[in-house]
Amino acid sequence: MTDNIAGLSSSFVTEVARKAFASSSNYEKVRQGYPEDAVRLFLQNLRLLDDSTACKKKVLELGSGTGKFTRVMLEIVNKQNVTVIASDPLEEMCKEFKHHQPDTEIIQCAAERIDLLDASIDVVIASQCFHWFANSAALEEIHRVLVNDGFFGMIWAIPDFSVPWLARLWEFLAPLYKEKSIVLPFDEKWADVFSSTRRRLFSDLEGNLDFRLNFPKKGFDEAYQLFASVSFIASANESTKRSFQQLFYKVMREEFEDKGVNFEQVPFKIYLYWCNKINQQN
Numbered sequence: 023m024t025d026n027i028a029g030l031s032s033s034f035v036t037e038v039a040r041k042a043f044a045s046s047s048n049y050e051k052v053r054q055g056y057p058e059d060a061v062r063l064f065l066q067n068l069r070l071l072d073d074s075t076a077c078k079k080k081v082l083e084l085g086s087g088t089g090k091f092t093r094v095m096l097e098i099v100n101k102q103n104v105t106v107i108a109s110d111p112l113e114e115m116c117k118e119f120k121h122h123q124p125d126t127e128i129i130q131c132a133a134e135r136i137d138l139l140d141a142s143i144d145v146v147i148a149s150q151c152f153h154w155f156a157n158s159a160a161l162e163e164i165h166r167v168l169v170n171d172g173f174f175g176m177i178w179a180i181p182d183f184s185v186p187w188l189a190r191l192w193e194f195l196a197p198l199y200k201e202k203s204i205v206l207p208f209d210e211k212w213a214d215v216f217s218s219t220r221r222r223l224f225s226d227l228e229g230n231l232d233f234r235l236n237f238p239k240k241g242f243d244e245a246y247q248l249f250a251s252v253s254f255i256a257s258a259n260e261s262t263k264r265s266f267q268q269l270f271y272k273v274m275r276e277e278f279e280d281k282g283v284n285f286e287q288v289p290f291k292i293y294l295y296w297c298n299k300i301n302q303q304n
């Protein structure tokens with residue numbers, strides 16, 4: 023690890039993200055994982071499940087956090103053929119990652135300044151984090167470290183806010199996201215950054231939105247911990263946190279208790295996107 027890159031890495035992380043991810047152990051405890059079938063299809067499209075032993079692949083995972091996606095990926099890929107290097111700009115996340123995956127390399131760096139050589143990586147993956155670095159600097163860096171024709175893949179698992187009880191929570195959350203200009207994959211404009219770079223770096227995005235995840239939660243309190251960890255609540259002031267908490271329990275009482283419906287899970291939608299590096303002519 024190059025010290026100055028590691029030292030600089032947290033300066034690329036927004037204040038909202040820094041506050042939200044300050045407790046890596048809480049993140050690990052309350053956040054969802056990823057469904058195996060969706061990750062398998064994602065990795066297939068990133069050409070990581072090809073059988074040929076002749077072609078060894080190197081994967082860089084950006085913003086790997088505590089390794090929730092990394093673990094699912096490592097279960098699926100053939101470890102003989104695929105080497106995974108994880109990365110995160112926050113030291114706390116890198117430590118928590120190492121605790122869970124001591125055998126996987128992790129480097130401390132941000133997407134905007136990746137501590138790897140040019141054309142050294144076959145596939146770059148961003149799981150649940152591209153919205154934190156959807157900017158030209160990061161796309162240029164991803165392009166730089168990829169080999170010719172290398173792949174860039176993005177995956178998100180996001181509560182399905184079209185479900186009525188979640189839609190009521192989204193009414194509260196949406197303005198908080200908009201205020202900070204964060205784009206999530208269900209926003210119309212989320213992919214605009216790919217067309218606003220100085221030169222065209224990646225092929226058109228392909229994607230898949232067919233997968234769902236039902237994340238089991240035992241009771242309202244456990245579910246509340248999940249939503250309280252969402253960046254715009256975790257980083258909000260005390261009064262916003264209190265208002266959200268009151269709304270959350272009101273919605274849960276009205277939508278489940280009062281209707282005699284059992285609450286067992288939070289439904290998530292999975293968003294998968296991938297594209298290829300466009301090779302530059304010198």
Ligand SMILES: C[S@@+](CC[C@H](N)C(=O)[O-])C[C@H]1O[C@@H](n2cnc3c(N)ncnc32)[C@H](O)[C@@H]1O
Pocket residue numbers: 034035036039043053084085086087088089090091110111112115131132133134148149150151154155
């Ligand atoms: C919601 S977590 C996702 C963690 C993990 N990938 C997962 O799927 O559970 C977002 C991660 O993005 C990282 N992050 C924030 N800003 C970043 C940046 N500029 N470059 C790379 N990662 C960043 C955070 O440190 C955090 O670990």
